[in-house]
Amino acid sequence: MSIISTIKSNPKLKQFVHWCLIPKHQARPRVWVKWFVNPFFHKKGKGTSICRRTRMDVLPFQPFNIGDYSTVEDFATINNGVGPVNIGNNSRIGIGNVIIGPVTIGNNVILAQNIVMSGLNHNYTNTEVPIYLQGETVANITIEDDCWIGANAVITAGVTVGKHSVVAGGAVVTKSIPPFSVAVGNPARVIKQYDFESKAWVSV
Structure with a gap:
């Protein structure tokens, strides 16, 4: 099973990863995502x-x-x-x-x-x-x-x-x-x- 599939199949893990990417109740990605993740995707x-x-x-x-x-x-x-x-x-x-x-x-x-x-x-x-x-x-x-x-x-x-x-x-x-x-x-x-x-x- 891939990492993405594992995350999607585990609600708590999915929630944690989402929190790591985006602050709660917001749509903007965190600064580290803009600088170090998005350029590769x-x-x-x-x-x-x-x-x-x-x-x-x-x-x-x-x-x-x-x-x-x-x-x-x-x-x-x-x-x-x-x-x-x-x-x-x-x-x-x-x-x-x-x-x-x-x-x-x-x-x-x-x-x-x-x-x-x-x-x-x-x-x-x-x-x-x-x-x-x-x-x-x-x-x-x-x-x-x-x-x-x-x-x-x-x-x-x-x-x-x-x-x-x-x-x-x-x-x-x-x-x-x-x-x-x-x-x-x-x-x-x-x-x-x-x-x-x-x-x-x-x-x-």
Whole structure:
């Protein structure tokens, strides 16, 4: 039996290891984890910049990978506590973004400011039990290559934004957006798609 399997199968040992990695009632990893553990588990591409005021709540038991020449701006939060976060090449994570895995972001993606995308939802089926004790459900968010997401947009769990698409500022995306589309509103709806014959964006 592997070390990880042993830890997972022993509740007390699992609780102790969790405490060693994260202070109780917090999401941030301990400093020693950031300095001495994460660099061996997570991949950061060449020329990539993660700004100093970014909150990196990343832990070794879920993947965090970021490709070449990508940027994570100040005041963004990246959290892989319940699911992996993978960011491609030449992508920009804007100021104040919140990304909670599982999230996959492709290449050449632009995320403007204050965007929230969370692959995590809290269960809430029993009103007599606090929400935080009822567990979570996760569903991967995928932002495909060459997308632009406008400021203050919200991308909900399970959504895929197809390649070469634009999501307008302030949109709340609750359903997947097909490739080569422009989506606006709350809930977001597609208002334009790219027409390859006319080589223009046309209303739908």
